[in-house]
Amino acid sequence: MPTRINIGPVHPSTHGVLRLVADVEGDTITNLEPHIGFLHRGVEKLVETRMYMQSPPYMEKLDYVAPLAMDDAYVATVEAALGIEVKERAMYVRLIQLELQRIASHLFFTGALCNDMGLMFTMFMWCFEDRDRVLDLLAQTTGQRMFYVSMRLGGVTLDLPPDFADNCNEFLDYMEKRLGAYENFMEKNPVFMERMKGVGVLTSQEAKDLGVTGPVLRASGVPYDVRKAKPYYVYDKLHFEVQTDNRGDNLARYRVRIMEIRESARLIREALRQIPEGDAKGMPVKLIGPAAKNRTVTVSRECPRGEAMMYMVADPQKPYRLSIRSPNFVNLSALPHMAKGHRLGDLFAIMGTLDLVMACVDR
Amino acid sequence: MKIDRNELMHIVRSMKGAGYDYLVKITAVDYERSMTAIYFLREMKSGKDETLEIELDPRDAWLPTVIDTFPAADWYERELSEMFGIQIRGRIAKRLLLEKWDGTEPPFRKSFKWNSDYKTADGE
Amino acid sequence: MSDEIDHDSPEFLNARREMDLLVAGSVSEKQAKPNVVFAKFADLIKSMPPTKDAVRWSRKNSLWPLQFGLACCAIELMDFGAARVDAERKGYLLFRATPRQCDVMLVAGWVTKSMVPEIKRLYEQMAEPRYVIAFGECATCGGPWWESYNIVRGIDQVLPVDVYVAGCPPRPENLFAALIKLQNKLGGEIEDR
Structure with missing residues (x-):
């Protein structure tokens, strides 16, 4: 008879509130059932009572580790519904902000992963110090360190300050050296490699069937990236590669994210060289804005955790229905399949590499 | 494309055979007289998207399950049955997000009474 | 299943x-x-x-907090424990996940109706003297989710709160100031009203 273990809503990994009920035989998991909904507040329903530009703060609190990505997805949906074009310089500014946000989010992932696995606090402190530097850079351009609300219809709130390019390049040089130190720290550790290699394997057919997205999908060998498949802003003018790895285990998912930090650094450098002069400010926020032209719109964005797709049915001044496809929802639904047959200790390593944010799971 | 719910399982299976092997989302919209369930499918090789729309009557809302073709549909169907009251036939779709919910009305329908007394600027 | x-x-x-x-x-x-x-x-x-x-x-210089980050304020809580705004220099070390060893419960994030029995159970498991800090707008008054159907409007409807911290999310320096206020309250320098 299997024993039932409750890994309750409050547990010391940093992912939020999730209850896992695991049936174990000895130490091996035979069945896993996630109970979610401890953070559900009905965002999709709340947005229906607000005007368009009153909702970005709601969208940012969905994925709170990379709030700019969800903010951008929502504002792009509203712009598509209202038929507003983004100014050219603003596209470059938004791209730079999004890629900086991606670096910050992947640094958070690295620190939290090592915390979950028990390499307590060394990597956490290093990664958070570097993430603080990225947040300083973002604060120079948006004015806030978390929950920016810096996207306006057709542009951004504040333009890049004059010395931003120097600060940014200096940080990126420092970051690339630090990545070498991180890889040294983690990959020369035999316990870390033992817990990551060959654990939690997801083949590419399983990944497509289960519907996972983002770095989890790319680490299983499926080279799908929204920035290449449906390019938005100026991604089609800049050069970058889609990072894949065809092993599909924990090590692959971790490596894909570290390589994505390097690709983001490359993108930011190129964007800073190519950025045109001009005006990047968007329309000021008014309660009654321009009326919506298109009735239904669908917009996809590549958040650091996966693809976020927003489907909106637009009334003239507020959304009639906003449906948010959050990447963490599908990634978590793949966890029971991935954890079967592994030990309880491996469960936390697998969950750490999935990089979940629970507020995005229960919208 | 608009389809009928009785052909849903057959069409989904044939689309998967034709290369549309990734289910992006299952969602629904409540237009008070009718409800529309929408399935988003994608072909991974070329990145093409396709949507299937099914119109339902709110008083007789049920859909067959597609879980044997796409295991990703599991949690989406549970969320749909909980939030919109659409019964999913062919499986037991238990509560997902509001497990200890004591209300009776599905929350995302337009007829759900909640205490949002915020009035938008044009008085709705 | x-x-x-x-x-x-x-x-x-x-x-x-x-x-x-x-x-x-x-x-x-x-x-x-x-x-x-x-x-x-x-x-x-x-x-x-x-x-x-x-x-x-x-007592006031060795408060051990319960790591109870529910939502976005948890990220600022982690920044508070990290290297820049160091929480350990005031004795606020060892964020534990088990309430038996803790003195302070930092409720960071919004509280839903499904979470209330869990919070009550954790609070009862803490040994006296115990304190509660409501961190952020959502724990103070319900925050941006004031009108939602699944939210408790402020943790003070469930637990007795000692210090409220305003902000969405509050900066880590703000939490540091709240910690010092709690220490002054324990030391008797602030009247408990």
Whole structure:
């Protein structure tokens, strides 16, 4: 008879509130059932009572580790519904902000992963110090360190300050050296490699069937990236590669994210060289804005955790229905399949590499 | 494309055979007289998207399950049955997000009474 | 899928009831009396001036927090414990996940109706003296989710709160100031109203 273990809503990994009920035989998991909904507040329903530009703060609190990505997805949906074009310089500014946000989010992932696995606090402190530097850079351009609300219809709130390019390049040089130190720290550790290699394997057919997205999908060998498949802003003018790895285990998912930090650094450098002069400010926020032209719109964005797709049915001044496809929802639904047959200790390593944010799971 | 719910399982299976092997989302919209369930499918090789729309009557809302073709549909169907009251036939779709919910009305329908007394600027 | 969890089964009862049953079963009548005398004597010593100040000083400088980050404010909580705004220099070290070893419960994030029984159970498991800091707008008053159907409007509807921190999310320096205010309250420098 299997024993039932409750890994309750409050547990010391940093992912939020999730209850896992695991049936174990000895130490091996035979069945896993996630109970979610401890953070559900009905965002999709709340947005229906607000005007368009009153909702970005709601969208940012969905994925709170990379709030700019969800903010951008929502504002792009509203712009598509209202038929507003983004100014050219603003596209470059938004791209730079999004890629900086991606670096910050992947640094958070690295620190939290090592915390979950028990390499307590060394990597956490290093990664958070570097993430603080990225947040300083973002604060120079948006004015806030978390929950920016810096996207306006057709542009951004504040333009890049004059010395931003120097600060940014200096940080990126420092970051690339630090990545070498991180890889040294983690990959020369035999316990870390033992817990990551060959654990939690997801083949590419399983990944497509289960519907996972983002770095989890790319680490299983499926080279799908929204920035290449449906390019938005100026991604089609800049050069970058889609990072894949065809092993599909924990090590692959971790490596894909570290390589994505390097690709983001490359993108930011190129964007800073190519950025045109001009005006990047968007329309000021008014309660009654321009009326919506298109009735239904669908917009996809590549958040650091996966693809976020927003489907909106637009009334003239507020959304009639906003449906948010959050990447963490599908990634978590793949966890029971991935954890079967592994030990309880491996469960936390697998969950750490999935990089979940629970507020995005229960919208 | 608009389809009928009785052909849903057959069409989904044939689309998967034709290369549309990734289910992006299952969602629904409540237009008070009718409800529309929408399935988003994608072909991974070329990145093409396709949507299937099914119109339902709110008083007789049920859909067959597609879980044997796409295991990703599991949690989406549970969320749909909980939030919109659409019964999913062919499986037991238990509560997902509001497990200890004591209300009776599905929350995302337009007829759900909640205490949002915020009035938008044009008085709705 | 496996069977449903039985939420009325004995394993999910109130923690205090479990503890009472355990304690009643293990402590017999004869052994109880000297314990009571010792406890009363210790309380007397602790309330007399020199030891009282020593006890107060040691309590306020060694607060151990319960790592109870629910949502976005948890990220600022982690920044608070990280290297820039260091929480350890004021004695606020060792963020534990088990409430048995903790003094302060930092409620960071919005509280939904499904989460209320869990919060109550954690609060009851903490040993006295225990304090609660409501961190952020959502724990203070419900925050941006004021009108949602699944939200408790502020943690003070469930627990007694000592310090409220405003902000969405509050900066880590803000939380540091709240910590100092809590320490002043323990040290008797602020009147508890």
